[in-house]
């Protein structure tokens with residue numbers, strides 16, 4: 001993490017953003033000089049952006065994507081000191097933390113690669129964090145531009161005849177003090193539930209609570225949910241969290257990062273991979289695999305309205321039939 005922050009602010013379109021992408025390449029080359037990677041170039045309002053993808057175990061046809069964004073926010077739009085709001089966010093937790101865990105996971109999973117029955121993608125997104133909050137951001141930019149672009153171009157990065165995706169796990173703000181993940185609502189629930197269960201089994205009961213707060217977050221996993229890939233977002237409450245109040249402020253730096261939080265996140269995702277993909281006939285535990293997509297349960301209000309409408313309709317039909325019978329009877333009466 002220190003390395004990423006030492007590079008400077010990784011804002012889209014800056015040399016620091018390029019240096020950070022090169023830094024990831026050098027880290028993966030350290031693991032193995034032949035580590036396969038692909039660069040995904042795209043432009044947002046004529047600014048050059050780049051997602052960086054590394055692939056492990058390409059011989060396996062079923063792919064697990066582990067993702068994080070690496071851009072840092074251009075403006076600290078939520079800084080309590082108003083004059084700071086034009087300054088950039090260091091992006092310690094919001095950016096660098098997820099990337100740091102991905103690099104560490106790559107190192108560990110590489111050493112286990114021959115035992116794993118899946119292909120793993122380590123995917124670093126550019127241009128996640130430049131949307132508008134408090135009405136400020138880069139003009140015209142949306143959140144999650146990098147993952148949206150990747151979702152559009154995903155077919156260029158795998159062979160859809162021979163390969164398919166099992167799931168996607170996103171790490172966003174996983175390194176702050178007082179780590180407590182939420183039940184993110186766009187996520188595929190059976191996948192997110194399984195990760196929470198694994199976290200608790202490892203003893204991380206505070207971080208993966210049995211009754212966590214729920215919220216829907218616009219984040220990089222949504223492009224993959226839309227592509228029908230079961231996906232989970234590991235993220236915290238960043239909008240009202242006295243335990244970590246530094247979101248989009250100039251204080252999102254290393255001083256509010258906890259190595260324990262990074263380790264807990266990494267170990268939980270690592271265990272998830274082992275539970276599901278250790279190629280061992282004695283390993284019968286597959287959790288909730290294949291994490292089928294959530295079926296959208298209709299809203300309770302809609303159900304009540306439908307019940308009321310059917311009741312009204314039922315009464316109307318009944319009344320109509322009764323009046324019909326009465327009038328038929330009347331017409332049967334002998335006429336004078």
Ligand SMILES: [Zn+2]
Pocket residue numbers: 073094129248
């Ligand atoms: Zn952010």
